[in-house]
Amino acid sequence: MPKRSDINSVLVIGSGPIVIGQACEFDYSGTQALRVLRDEGLRVSLVNSNPATIMTDPEFAEATYVEPITPEFVEKVIAAERPDGLLATLGGQTALNTAVALHERGVLEKYGVELLGASIDAIRAGEDRQKFKGVCDAIGADYARSTLVRTVEDGVTVAGELGYPLVLRPSFTLGGAGSGFAHDEAELRTMLAAGLVQSPVHEVLVEESVLGWKEFELEVMRDRNDNCVVVCSIENLDPMGVHTGDSITVAPAMTLTDREYQRMRDTAFAVIRQVGVETGGSNIQFAVDPATGRQVVIEMNPRVSRSSALASKATGFPIAKIATKLALGYTLDEIPNDITRETPASFEPSLDYVVVKIPRFAFEKFPGSDTTLTTHMKSVGEVMALGRSFTEALQKATRSLEAKGAELDFASPVGSLEEWLPKAKRPHDRRLQAVVQAMRAGASIETLAAETGIDPWFLDQLALLGEVAADLAGAAQLDAETLRAAKRHGFSDVQIAAIRGDLGEEDVRRLRHALGVRPVYKTVDTCAAEFAAKTPYHYSSYDEEDEISPGQRPKVLILGSGPNRIGQGVEFDYSCVHACYALHDAGYETVMVNCNPETVSTDYDTSDRLYFEPLTCEDVLEVVAAEQRSGEVVGVVVQLGGQTPLGLAQRLKDAGVPIVGTTPEAIHLAEERGAFGRVLHQAGLTAPKHGTARSYEEALAITHEIGYPVLVRPSYVLGGRGMEIVYDDATLQDYIERATEVSPEHPVLVDRFLDDAIEVDVDALFDGEELFLGGVMEHIEEAGIHSGDSACVLPPITLGRADIARIREATEAIARGVGVRGLLNVQFAIAGDVLYVLEANPRASRTAPFVSKATAVPLAKAAARVMLGASVAQLREEGMLPAGDGADLPLDAPICVKEAVLPWNRFAGVDTVLGPEMKSTGEVMGVDAGFGTAFAKSQEAAYGALPTKGRVFVSVANRDKRHLIFPAKRLADLGFEVLATVGTAEVLRRNGVAATVVRKLSDGRGEDGEPTIVDRIVAGEVDLIVNTPFGNSGPRLDGYEIRTAAVSRGIPCLTTVQALAAAVQGIEALRSGEIGVAPLQRHHALITAARSAAGEPRYGGAAGATEGGDG
Amino acid sequence: MTDPAILVLEDGRTFRGHAYGATGETFGEAVFTTGMTGYQETLTDPSFHRQVVVQTAPHIGNTGINDEDPESRRVWVSGYVVRDPARIPSNWRSRRTLDAELAAQGVVGISGIDTRALTRHLRERGAMRVGVSSIETDPEALLQRVLESPGMEGADLAGEVTTPEPYVVPAVGGKRFTVAAVDLGIKAATPRYMAQQGCEVHVLPSTATAADILAVSPDGVFFSNGPGDPATADGPVAALRGVLGVKPVFGICFGNQILGRALGFGTYKLKFGHRGVNQPVQDRRTAQIAITSHNHGFAVDAPTEGPATTDYGKVEVSHVDLNDGVVEGLRCLDIPAFSVQYHPEAAPGPHDATSLFTAFTDLMAANA
């Protein structure tokens, strides 16, 4: 069937900020979709509030709306764009829910917009678990029995029928938020109460448990001619009970006979047909009873999903891309398989390798959170590895995690069963490692299978690893055969060294190379070698035949950022992808190395060559060697993927790898405290007073010298790990004992903590001569809240020209002093008119994409070019960089606000206080002509609309009371009823704010049962909460309870007075009437026009460089 | 597991691995199959007789061997090539390990080689003779014996795999039709599907003549899949000619080639054949695509443009493989006869084309 001719313009809804359960896999799908739509000559518009995405790059659509993904805002966009079709199946649950809401409000009908891919009925049948049971009944498929309840009491009755344990699932929540197991009535009651609140429709499904069964997923596609194919089968190593997103998963399925597999396939097709997904991809999950083979359908997602992204990377079959073509009316046979080019997409990929995905968790970021894995997702990212065997893939995946202790340990002393068996039994983030230790301690496969529910086949593979490790340890000396055997099972040089004990990693490598034990690179070709692959998508294996073809042009390797984690997410992938585009255009052959299946960078369309490999020194060196065998490697880019590649720079250079851009030595200058101190000193710049302590005594001495409060942290940090603000000796001692194993090797850094300081983030580009200031971002929250967690605004709204000039000079001095070639991110704090330098990161920063979107400058692209020798001046001539720079944005440039999104709702009970340790998973951008509106948009995109009336509760630390008066008064004037705790209320009353006193939790209820504030919050009587932590940031009972109640009730909760001040402006903007929407393209046109009108720029240009020249 | 074994192709390419299954030496035509499930059905498919099968899926044997899934009375492959054999089977139906089963049935195999490299080699150079040995250590010596071994072209193998005696598969539920099924290497799934459609299936040896076939007074006649070169199958072709136009006819795989020859078309050897369970086949009337199970090294040479005129009237190519345009089905327009090159009975593989068995019973009903 040919493409439909009645659809000329399409609106795509993205998935918004990165949150747990919805990460950058939807940027990958969305970007593919946009590409297809444009290639098909349609007019494409997009709504997505996440600026860190590739899909929101203006060149991917005619109109890119970086606006909140809410029915209200999307309606505005529809009104402005009048699209023929709406594509909501590529933006995860967010897009799907929004589409349903738009339909229910009659918006789609009103504007005559057709929902493409899945109809409303199909979405409902798939997503609404009650309706879905009907689907299963209709096709005679088996499922776990369940009942939908709207009250706790109903739930208890149902429990009577189904028995415990039970699975609770709030309807329409992301990644199963709020769901889990209730083992008894008490648990049932509390979980149900919370779940009913969390569900947007206030329903919870109470379901029979099939805990411990084997779990499978099928990725299915259907076209409008009713052709169906299975793209990939996925088997979970973790049995039912652990969310697939948190499970170690394997493709293809390993333990199904053809009979069982075909039955599953038949059911999957019956489901997608019955649900009525007309075209596109769906994901269907099954549970299989290992004892009887009984199969039950768990759920289906009528859209592309995390698993479909994984399946696409695992098979080379681009589900999102093809789903989009199908939505336009093509049929599978009309779409070529772009890997073989000669065969059609109407087939089922066959794998001759094994794929293993392992999730990445961030529990260390949330002290007090429960690390037990259950039915709702807790992981923040994932890695994927390919190998010619399960063992090879598994071990590559564990080292791809870049997490201490993730690589399987066969070297340390064997522990005891008593210690390890319980750990192996409890599903948690390190269960795989525990299972291996239990095995080493003597647990049999039978025991472990019984205890963990993990299939014996997988357990035997782990046992096999143990045997290989034993051979390694036992071998008289390492000969080629022993080494090769170990390598074939994925053992890294590090592991081998540890097992041998007498060797270091480098020694093993030298020996291995001397013996000629090297990996070959195989190709992902969708067809198990039946047809030739035209796409260079490779993975390493210690097998016989290498498939790397010679390169034509000079090659540049770009090292990616590995698994998403807090502190290193999609923003870094964004910069890597831009480097691929820019360097390809500049005539290089781009070679991407990464192991994160969710990303755009690991789409084989993004770079000229893709290596799906771990980002360890060993794996990268082998890729470099392979690429050198097949052509000239002019450089390796380590600056764009965050700390991961940056950390490899020195070792790669020592191994003779050409690192382009900022040299490893220069990187060291910026990262090593002492060295950086000297750089600042030479430049006449100030850092907060600081010292380095090797013991508690030293720490105490230093602190007393520089004075409290101080900020303490271990010397090696990423994303502010282990940082705390300390106000007194007691806490200092406690910190030293608790948070660090302080020692000469691991000193603790002590900094004077700057109170009441404005924090400023700067992203800049330096070519050795000239500085291009990308942007100056003013944080909303004061210094002390991690730059990644605080909202910020660009252009800065309270900084004057003089400040910006100072910042510019300081940045340039640092760039020069460090010797930056490429990107530089500097964090400043301004306190009492002193400009302090907090830190400098000689790499792409988290904010680079935000700056690019806000200022219409492709910073990362320019950086990539500069790293390979282009000058800022040259890039200005090419038109990649504008005249002038981010320091002199036109006055009428739009105001862009970045707000961080925090995963509190995922970690019940964890205090929601912000601090120097980064905790956010993603970000959104609000853009408009004025600050208030832009801020309001950012809040709505991140947490939901700010209230425009109602009740506000305020309770702040003494140090904040003064700053509270004006915003609180303003709210009162705006007609808000102000509730406050005694202390805060007094201050407000004295300042003419009629504040009502409410009981603290610690006061308890009054004798006539007067409610405490927590009661009132839970009762939904409060619309806005302002609660700043008292003194130091430990969970003080009241504040803690208040903030947690706010989270569970989904009420906006501001934890800094600065945020309140901004919120007040936002609320005023909201009340002053209609908020409009505008595409990025229009904002950018405005900036560009103003720039060219401005004529001679204040900074930049050759003149600028010589002026600022070395002094 | 660690005893060495070697695999030598007729063009001299050699792979070193480990002995798997029975120790010994074996020869045959090297072919690869890309199915990721169903090794038990594959091994017991008579069409693989005299072939050394390379599994592109790296992990084989994970679900062991059970008593329900064999497609015939024995394992037919003459040799088996895998990368990573399972050390323990894991499936609720598993009775014994694949390794033990192969040893018990005297099937020589090799494991631990770069099966992808071997597959790419066969893809580039085409299916060829191969030897696998766990007793010979000198590739040269083995190569000599490979070159002396017979090839597939001109091989008449149906006689070696067919049932020695006729037997009857009773209809499930009420009997509606009698089918005479000529066993050229039939898979158990085929009569099973027919029986479910209410057919009483009389399975006859490959030597059955038209007279033998008509002797069971069938409502329809079926010609099964099977090994070897269709160009040599003169007996079955003659038998089929004898019933063509007289009784409704249905053929699968080898049966499709027999019908093709009976209608006057030629057959030819494919470079490396179709073996796997993911082949897209399009029904040219409905444009519908079925993902199908394949196992054929030869194909029918029939014109895909418009119906061809034969001694039996107009005939059209009903199905084609979308990967390479190979003829996958024939439909007679003037007499009740049709056939497909692929395996609607699946086992292993998708069930997308099982409706063909209904098509056969419909044809019998219409011509009753």
Ligand SMILES: Nc1ncnc2c1ncn2[C@@H]1O[C@H](COP(=O)(O)OP(=O)(O)O)[C@@H](O)[C@H]1O
């Ligand atoms: N009835 C059940 N018994 C035990 N575990 C279950 C059951 N249903 C689901 N699970 C587990 O919970 C996880 C999430 O459930 P699922 O239905 O997939 O919701 P989501 O929409 O969050 O993916 C599944 O991956 C599975 O491991």
Ligand SMILES: Nc1ncnc2c1ncn2[C@@H]1O[C@H](COP(=O)(O)OP(=O)(O)O)[C@@H](O)[C@H]1O
């Ligand atoms: N001396 C200081 N005074 C006040 N706040 C500070 C100080 N040093 C760091 N911070 C706060 O801690 C956050 C993290 O510190 P930073 O040095 O940027 O570590 P990271 O490498 O994690 O970004 C900063 O964003 C800032 O808000």
Ligand SMILES: [Mg+2]
């Ligand atoms: Mg799920």
Ligand SMILES: [Mg+2]
């Ligand atoms: Mg920082």
